Amino acid sequence: MALIQxxxxxxxxxxxxxxxxxxxPVDKAVITHGHADHAKWGNNSYLCHTLTKPILxxxxxxxxxxxxxxxxxxxxxxxxxxxxxxxxxxxxSAQIRLEYKGEIVVVSGDYKTEYDGISTAFEPVKCHTxxxxxxxxxxxxxxQPQQLIFDSIDSWIADNHxxxxxxxxxxYSLGKAQRLxxxxxxxxxxxxxxxxxxxxxxxxSAGVELPATVQINPDIKKEELQKGIVIVPPALADSxxxxxxxxxxxxxxxGWMAVRAGRRWRSADAGFALSDHADWPGLLDAxxxxxxxxxxxxxxxxxxxxxxxxxxxxxxxxVKTQYGDEEAEESIEKVEETQITK
Amino acid sequence: xxxxxQLIQELELSNKTNDKIAALVTYxxxxxxxxKPYVIAxxxxxxxxxxxxxxxxxxxxxxxxxxxxxxFTESYHSVGDLSETIALVLxxxxxxxxxxxxxxxxxxxxxHGKTDEEKKDYILTSWDSLATQERFIFNKLISGNFRxxxxxxxxxxxxxxxxxxxxxxxxxxxxxxxQPNEITYEExxxxxxxxxxxxxxxxxxxxxxxxxxxxxxxxxxxxxxEWKWDGIRGQIVKxxxxxxxxxxxxxxxxDQFPELHFLKDELPxxxxxxGEILAVKDGNVLSFSTLQQRLNRxxxxxxxxxxxxxxxxxxxxxxxxxxxxRTEPLSKRRQWLEEIIENLxxxxxxxxxxxxxxxxxxxxAAIRETAREINSEGIMLKNVNSIFHAGRKRGDWWKWKINPxxxxxxxxxxxxxxxxxANFYTDYTFAVRDGEKLxxxxxxxxxxxDKEIKEVNSFVNKNAIEKFGPVRTVKPxxxxxxxxxxxxxxxxxxxxxxxxxxxxSRWRKDKxxxxxxxxxxxxxxxxxxx
Numbered sequence: 001m002a003l004i005q006x007x008x009x010x011x012x013x014x015x016x017x018x019x020x021x022x023x024x025p026v027d028k029a030v031i032t033h034g035h036a037d038h039a040k041w042g043n044n045s046y047l048c049h050t051l052t053k054p055i056l057x058x059x060x061x062x063x064x065x066x067x068x069x070x071x072x073x074x075x076x077x078x079x080x081x082x083x084x085x086x087x088x089x090x091x092x093s094a095q096i097r098l099e100y101k102g103e104i105v106v107v108s109g110d111y112k113t114e115y116d117g118i119s120t121a122f123e124p125v126k127c128h129t130x131x132x133x134x135x136x137x138x139x140x141x142x143x144q145p146q147q148l149i150f151d152s153i154d155s156w157i158a159d160n161h162x163x164x165x166x167x168x169x170x171x172y173s174l175g176k177a178q179r180l181x182x183x184x185x186x187x188x189x190x191x192x193x194x195x196x197x198x199x200x201x202x203x204x205s206a207g208v209e210l211p212a213t214v215q216i217n218p219d220i221k222k223e224e225l226q227k228g229i230v231i232v233p234p235a236l237a238d239s240x241x242x243x244x245x246x247x248x249x250x251x252x253x254x255g256w257m258a259v260r261a262g263r264r265w266r267s268a269d270a271g272f273a274l275s276d277h278a279d280w281p282g283l284l285d286a287x288x289x290x291x292x293x294x295x296x297x298x299x300x301x302x303x304x305x306x307x308x309x310x311x312x313x314x315x316x317x318x319v320k321t322q323y324g325d326e327e328a329e330e331s332i333e334k335v336e337e338t339q340i341t342k
Numbered sequence: 343x344x345x346x347x348q349l350i351q352e353l354e355l356s357n358k359t360n361d362k363i364a365a366l367v368t369y370x371x372x373x374x375x376x377x378k379p380y381v382i383a384x385x386x387x388x389x390x391x392x393x394x395x396x397x398x399x400x401x402x403x404x405x406x407x408x409x410x411x412x413x414f415t416e417s418y419h420s421v422g423d424l425s426e427t428i429a430l431v432l433x434x435x436x437x438x439x440x441x442x443x444x445x446x447x448x449x450x451x452x453x454h455g456k457t458d459e460e461k462k463d464y465i466l467t468s469w470d471s472l473a474t475q476e477r478f479i480f481n482k483l484i485s486g487n488f489r490x491x492x493x494x495x496x497x498x499x500x501x502x503x504x505x506x507x508x509x510x511x512x513x514x515x516x517x518x519x520x521q522p523n524e525i526t527y528e529e530x531x532x533x534x535x536x537x538x539x540x541x542x543x544x545x546x547x548x549x550x551x552x553x554x555x556x557x558x559x560x561x562x563x564x565x566x567x568e569w570k571w572d573g574i575r576g577q578i579v580k581x582x583x584x585x586x587x588x589x590x591x592x593x594x595x596x597d598q599f600p601e602l603h604f605l606k607d608e609l610p611x612x613x614x615x616x617g618e619i620l621a622v623k624d625g626n627v628l629s630f631s632t633l634q635q636r637l638n639r640x641x642x643x644x645x646x647x648x649x650x651x652x653x654x655x656x657x658x659x660x661x662x663x664x665x666x667x668r669t670e671p672l673s674k675r676r677q678w679l680e681e682i683i684e685n686l687x688x689x690x691x692x693x694x695x696x697x698x699x700x701x702x703x704x705x706x707a708a709i710r711e712t713a714r715e716i717n718s719e720g721i722m723l724k725n726v727n728s729i730f731h732a733g734r735k736r737g738d739w740w741k742w743k744i745n746p747x748x749x750x751x752x753x754x755x756x757x758x759x760x761x762x763x764a765n766f767y768t769d770y771t772f773a774v775r776d777g778e779k780l781x782x783x784x785x786x787x788x789x790x791x792d793k794e795i796k797e798v799n800s801f802v803n804k805n806a807i808e809k810f811g812p813v814r815t816v817k818p819x820x821x822x823x824x825x826x827x828x829x830x831x832x833x834x835x836x837x838x839x840x841x842x843x844x845x846x847s848r849w850r851k852d853k854x855x856x857x858x859x860x861x862x863x864x865x866x867x868x869x870x871x872x
Contacts (some may be wrong), residue, residue: 139409140417140430258430261422261759262352270355304416311410 003080003098003105003129006296006319011060011107011131011144017079018047023322030082032109033093033147034059049084052128052335052338071120081244085088087111088122090175091203097125106290107131110323111260113282114146118182119175119207124289130288131296135277135324137305140149143279145254145289153272156251157186157229165247166226170268173199173233175276176253180231181211189228191216196231203221222246235330237268254280287314299324346381346443353490359558362492366500368526377443379530385497386516389486393453394461396424402462403428403862415730419812422759425481429474439471442715446483448523459761495733505531505695513732518542540581543588544614544660544668545732549722549739556703556742559723566672566726567698567706570741571655572630572828573620574637575738578602578654580609580691581664585825589619598639601652604688612664613682616730617695624651625690627717631830639826655695656683660730668730673763675730713744719827720744747827747867748847750858752792752818754780756793759787767802767814770846772824774837776861783864784824789846798849821853822846829867 005012008030009020018028021038029043034055039048046056046066052246056062063251069075071094074083084094095108104127111133115121143149153169160167171177173195181190182198190213192200197215204210216230226246232239234252242248255275258263263271278286287295287309295316297306302318308314350364352688372377404414409431419519421427441449446468453461465484472480482488498516502509515533519541525745530562531537559565575590585606587596596603621628621636628650635650636642659679660668667675676697683694698721700706710721728738759768769787773780790798806814828842828865 138420139407139413140421140427142430142434192656260426262353266418269357269361304413308410308413 002105003100003103004131004282005111006321011110011321012079013098016077016082016098018077019043021109021323027226029058030096032087032096032107033090035090035110035172037323038327040107047082049094050091051203051206051208052094053092054206055199058198058202069125085123085125086120088113088115088119091119091208093119095123095125096303097127104129104291105129105131108133108229110135111278111286115287116141116179116183116276118175118178119276122286124286128285128292128293129296130290130292131298131319133277133323134283134297134302134305135299136275136279136299137301137308139278139280139284141255141258141275141279142147142281143258143275146183146274149272149274150185153180153251153253153274154184156270156272157184157188158250159247161188161227163247164226165249166222166245167228167230167251168230168232168242168245168248168342170237170250170254171231171251173277176274177233178203178210179276180253181213184229186229189214189224191220191228191230193199193232193236195233220311233330234326253292270304282330343443343446343476343479344440346377347479348776349373351475353492357805359496363496363500363503366497367494367504370501371506374442374444377528378527378602379520379525380444380447382497382501382516382527382530384483384488385490385492386494388450388522390447391454392484393450394465396485398461399428399465399481400424402465403432406466407431407433409753413685414814421756424523425485426478427468427745428481429478429864432469432477435472436470438473439468444522450483455507455755467743468868474620478733478746491492496722500530501504506533506694509732513545517545517849519841528660528686528866540584541579541586542596543577543579543586544666544730546575546577546590546616547658547668548851549735549741550734550736552723552740556706556709556723558742562700562702564705564726566676566724567700567816568657568695568722568724569713569716570722570743571618571620571695572626572717572719573618573627573633573655576617576619577660577662578605578613578615578617580605580611580613581611583611585609587619598636598642599644600647601691602654608688609682610663610687612661614661615654615660615692616658617654617658617680617692620655621650622652622655622691623651625693627653629717629833630828631829631840653690654692656692657695658730666760666872671727671729672724673726673817710742710744746827746843746847747829748823748825749774749783749841749864750850750853751783751822751824752780752855752858753798753820754782754815755813756798756806756816756819757813766799768795768797768799770822772822772844773818774859774861774864775856780818781861782845783835783839783861784826784841786824786845790849794849818855821850821855821858823848823850829864831868837861837864 003013009024009026010018011020013262018030019026019033020030021271022029023040025042027044029046030038031046031048031052032046034052041060048068050070053068067218069084071084071086074081081099085097085204087093087095087109093109095106097104106125108131111122117238161172169180171180177196186310193216200210204205222245227310245332249268249269251272252268253272253274254272255277257271258273295309297318298321306316306318349365349369352612353362356362382798383675384694397672404411418424418427453464459614467478469477497515498509511533512531515530518535525535530580577588579586586594587599587602589595620717621633632650635646659675662678680694686692700709713720723740723742725738751774752768755770755771756767756775759766771785773782773784801820805816807817825847826841827842828838831838834839
């Protein structure tokens with residue numbers, strides 16, 4: 001029997017009787033990372049990486065029923081050996097490695113191959129079956145080295161300051177926001193939305209070092225924001241609050257910004273192709289490094305990417321999941337939208 | 343080319359007109375002088391002849407990337423632009439070369455007459471020396487097709503600001519006949535070439551749709567009412583014994599309309615007429631689809647001349663005896679125009695577009711309702727004291743169009759969009775009922791809000807029946823009202839008819855699929871229209 005099955009609740013390991021990233025409530029859930037399309041509320045018990053726990057605490061108020069595991073440490077669940085390896089996607093993101101009677105399966109969740117300076121660097125894991133995302137599974141997606149992207153964000157901010165504009169960066173509260181805060185060189189105060197501030201605080205209390213930021217609140221004057229850098233999650237990208245700032249200039253940080261049509265689709269002043277997902281070469285390199293006999297392609301360009309893998313001699317199949325739903329993540333961030341205005 | 347690439351990026355990054363104009367002004371102040379006329383030529387659609395076919399470019403890119411052709415095609419579907427797709431999929435450049443824009447364009451022009459191998463060698467070497475953004479621009483230079491969201495008016499305003507000249511004059515100048523390799527930016531902005539050139543047209547005066555009740559425009563005597571015709575807006579220029587016909591797209595279309603060539607002998611020198619090119623038979627205006635048979639053809643045969651004879655309905659007079667009269671009031675220009683048309687020996691081809699007599703706004707509103715019967719789109723209101731403005735100006739001229747036709751349809755196919763929208767189904771095909779069957783009548787993608795697109799997208803994900811490449815057939819359940827401007831028989835469409843300018847006017851969540859219109863409803867409409 002296969003070690004994992006794709007059921008209507010999620011990825012199920014029958015031998016160990018647990019689910020990985022289930023999208024419906026189950027008894028025992030193993031979580032790859034904290035984004036809302038992978039970590040859902042309502043399971044009886046959770047197992048996740050040590051640094052994913054503060055996210056579940058902050059977002060869902062889960063304290064008691066969450067067990068943790070550091071990277072590279074093995075535990076046994078009903079005879080299935082389970083361990084976690086860094087996925088490089090966001091802080092705490094893990095690939096779940098399962099081993100049972102010599103068969104090895106790796107469920108990678110979301111991953112990126114370039115080290116972002118803040119999430120533990122991606123590590124390829126040898127396996128028989130590899131479950132891969134394919135969010136950017138088209139050869140048009142090839143990221144620039146992140147230093148070049150941060151340089152252009154830094155110079156965009158400097159240019160905005162010269163023109164008396166308020167720089168507003170749009171980034172997911174989990175992952176992209178911390179990555180920006182960590183990597184931006186500019187020596188301006190960084191003002192972050194409450195959802196970001198809360199996660200930052202959770203990470204800091206778990207021992208992650210992050211530069212100081214200020215939580216946006218109604219007492220901060222518009223002139224101060226204009227002299228700093230503002231970071232908000234996508235749910236607030238077109239909000240009235242941003243329009244009320246002094247000459248706001250919005251810069252969206254997302255892999256979709258690599259394509260002109262993607263930049264036009266969002267009403268932003270700038271687009272930076274900064275992604276927490278692997279690009280086309282990244283996906284191919286990661287998959288080849290696993291030596292997997294079979295690749296299961298989940299969310300993204302599933303049909304195209306699996307067809308291509310088969311053509312280059314890597315057996316692949318597309319599977320239907322509910323991952324990749326950006327709205328799930330945005331709805332969590334949206335809850336807090338009203339917090340800034342009043 | 344780096345400076346030009348930067349300009350393109352700035353133009354694309356901002357969605358505000360003022361920012362774009364500022365970026366253009368800075369560009370024209372900083373860029374290398376010889377590059378500037380080329381940029382103006384590109385932005386105004388003055389295209390050099392393509393040195394290499396798209397097929398070759400695509401083939402070489404595929405060879406170079408080692409991608410299967412289907413994957414390249416999928417990438418293209420996602421990006422929505424071939425030049426950009428190629429720029430993105432190619433391996434990174436091994437080195438970088440910086441040449442000014444005019445040099446690249448000059449080198450490309452020199453490829454004419456070279457062997458395919460020589461062309462390929464040049465293109466591959468160039469690709470290998472350019473970063474993604476510059477490579478995209480290089481590819482656009484090959485195709486000559488540069489649509490970057492800069493309207494002529496925006497460009498003219500920027501150049502006018504930079505060169506401290508009148509916008510009107512700049513518009514003249516760039517619309518005239520000139521070659522970017524033969525003129526300097528200073529000569530172009532000074533308009534040195536246009537005086538010796540007989541052909542130059544004036545910028546068209548354009549109207550906005552009326553945004554209030556006509557009653558609010560005040561006294562009816564201040565407003566001249568005319569029919570709004572659905573043809574090709576044109577300008578007829580007669581100077582020094584030569585005749586030129588310009589379309590609103592700023593293209594010379596003189597050869598396409600031999601019926602109007604008699605004006606070369608009959609119009610006095612130094613005359614410029616504004617009007618509409620229409621298909622006209624026995625004094626009656628025919629539908630736009632009839633006129634279409636005559637458009638964009640290199641040669642015209644006898645049956646086309648017979649089926650779709652051309653007429654010119656004159657609106658206005660811009661030049662009289664060699665003098666620009668655009669700043670004279672409309673009432674005066676109309677009077678001169680009437681005299682000129684009356685003096686033509688050949689009658690019934692170039693005629694006056696009639697002025698509608700009306701007592702009050704109520705009567706005019708009733709007249710407007712009859713517009714479709716004569717293939718008109720509604721009414722134009724022009725202030726009798728108005729000057730002939732350059733471009734679109736609020737206040738003096740208004741379009742008062744009749745409401746569009748609408749039809750209730752059901753969505754049967756959906757296709758994903760490009761880029762960021764590659765994740766959303768944004769392009770839909772709609773059908774009406776024909777007995778038990780559903781028959782496709784229109785494809786449309788505009789008209790929904792982002793939120794509605796997301797909703798439709800989730801419906802498609804859950805209700806997709808079959809896959810044909812990028813297209814999904816979906817359960818016929820969502821009803822949309824489609825608005826359109828005209829309808830005509832068409833052999834090319836399965837329904838036997840085609841809609842003009844179809845777009846989604848609203849999502850009829852209140853209606854079920856069995857309440858949509860039938861093909862017979864639409865057929866009945868054709869007979870009314872014709």
